[in-house]
Amino acid sequence: MHPVLNNIKRAAIALSLMGLAFQASAQTKVDNAWVRATVPTQTASGAFMTVTADSDSKLLSVATPIAKDVQIHEMTMKNDVMSMGPVKFVELPAGEAVKLDPNGYHVMLMGLSAQLKEGETVPLTLTVENAKGEKETLEVKAPVRSLTNMEGHDHSKMH
Amino acid sequence: MTALLTRRKVLAGMGVLGLGLLAGCDTRGELSYKYGKDLSDKILGRTFKLKNTDGETMSLSSFRGMMPMIFFGFTQCPAVCPTTLARAAKIKKLMGKDGDRLQVIFITLDPERDTPEILDAYMKAFDPSFVALYGTVEETKATAKEFDVFYEKVPAGDTYTISHTSTSYVYDSRGGLRLGLSTSLSAEECTEDLLTVMEVC
Numbered sequence A: 001m002h003p004v005l006n007n008i009k010r011a012a013i014a015l016s017l018m019g020l021a022f023q024a025s026a027q028t029k030v031d032n033a034w035v036r037a038t039v040p041t042q043t044a045s046g047a048f049m050t051v052t053a054d055s056d057s058k059l060l061s062v063a064t065p066i067a068k069d070v071q072i073h074e075m076t077m078k079n080d081v082m083s084m085g086p087v088k089f090v091e092l093p094a095g096e097a098v099k100l101d102p103n104g105y106h107v108m109l110m111g112l113s114a115q116l117k118e119g120e121t122v123p124l125t126l127t128v129e130n131a132k133g134e135k136e137t138l139e140v141k142a143p144v145r146s147l148t149n150m151e152g153h154d155h156s157k158m159h
Numbered sequence B: 001m002t003a004l005l006t007r008r009k010v011l012a013g014m015g016v017l018g019l020g021l022l023a024g025c026d027t028r029g030e031l032s033y034k035y036g037k038d039l040s041d042k043i044l045g046r047t048f049k050l051k052n053t054d055g056e057t058m059s060l061s062s063f064r065g066m067m068p069m070i071f072f073g074f075t076q077c078p079a080v081c082p083t084t085l086a087r088a089a090k091i092k093k094l095m096g097k098d099g100d101r102l103q104v105i106f107i108t109l110d111p112e113r114d115t116p117e118i119l120d121a122y123m124k125a126f127d128p129s130f131v132a133l134y135g136t137v138e139e140t141k142a143t144a145k146e147f148d149v150f151y152e153k154v155p156a157g158d159t160y161t162i163s164h165t166s167t168s169y170v171y172d173s174r175g176g177l178r179l180g181l182s183t184s185l186s187a188e189e190c191t192e193d194l195l196t197v198m199e200v201c
Helices: A003-026 A154-158 B002-023 B080-094 B096-101 B116-126 B137-146 B187-200
Strands: A028-036 A044-053 A057-063 A067-078 A081-086 A090-092 A097-100 A105-112 A121-130 A135-145 B050-052 B067-073 B102-108 B131-134 B151-156 B159-165 B168-171 B177-181
Touching (some): A028 A121, A044 A057, A044 A121, A044 A135, A057 A067, A081 B151, A105 B159, B080 B096, B080 B187, B102 B116
Parallel strands (some): B102 B131
Antiparallel strands (some): A028 A044, A044 A105, A057 A090, A067 A081, A081 B159, A121 A135, B067 B168
8 A cells, every 4th residue: 555645544534533532531530639548457538529511411420449448528617517428410501610629529439458558540430421411421530639738728719 | 520621722723823823835716726616615535545556545644745647537538537637747847846745646437447557557657756546336336426527338239338427526645635636727727826835825
């Protein structure tokens, strides 16, 4: 085959693959995902991120191979009492960047199989459902950040 | 008998004198805090006895001469507890030399899962000077009650998480309760109020 043609063919295939990848992730986007590091034998931690859907959707679940059980929890503060508990889903209004941070919703990773150390990466799979009931899964690689980082604390001033 | 009474009177007089001397330090209710809540009219945490991660029994008086800042939590907590500890570490740095007198004390509400080993590693990750205390389930319950701290287990799948009061309680160097700091305050705001406490005691 002609070498130039061959190259064009390759480029075309690559482009169409990129297009497919783009389509698959166009509906919902995940930014700034991270997981809190743990100390040895600690069996639970939290994952945090910002999720933006382009149409009204719901974040239904998060999964990861490193934890036995993953749940989405909501933290609320009333009279200085911090309450936490599982929620069925998180509303993702169209175009709105919904923060899952230490001040509100967060992903609980429970039954961790190993200590999470700073610098490692945790694979997370998010399942999002749009208003039509179509489900979409997103793969995210979340870096492990130090146990002591204060990310999210300063946002509390904005509430 | 008379001689004994007199001696008692002398002792009582000395006690009053002692209180008078204390008053130089103790200006209860007179301090004004910019951010925290004045708790000087409350008596909390006077009688608790819990173990530190070396197995030693500790009470509030074990920290005399320091400025204890006590709060409650559990290490499986992903959000508020590490954020509050990280804030405490930042406060200690912001206080500079005075930070040496700040004693951060973390009391676990989850003694069933928070072993001394986990607590020790957890504290050291934030600051090696931080102390974690734990007790039996009953001791923990009694301590929380003494601090008027609310907590309850919330079932989560086959495990649980804990809702709890997240206030940090600040004592002066003589063990008098002074200040309650909410988690919504920044390290800078807390530091300002802590230095106010330190000015008098």
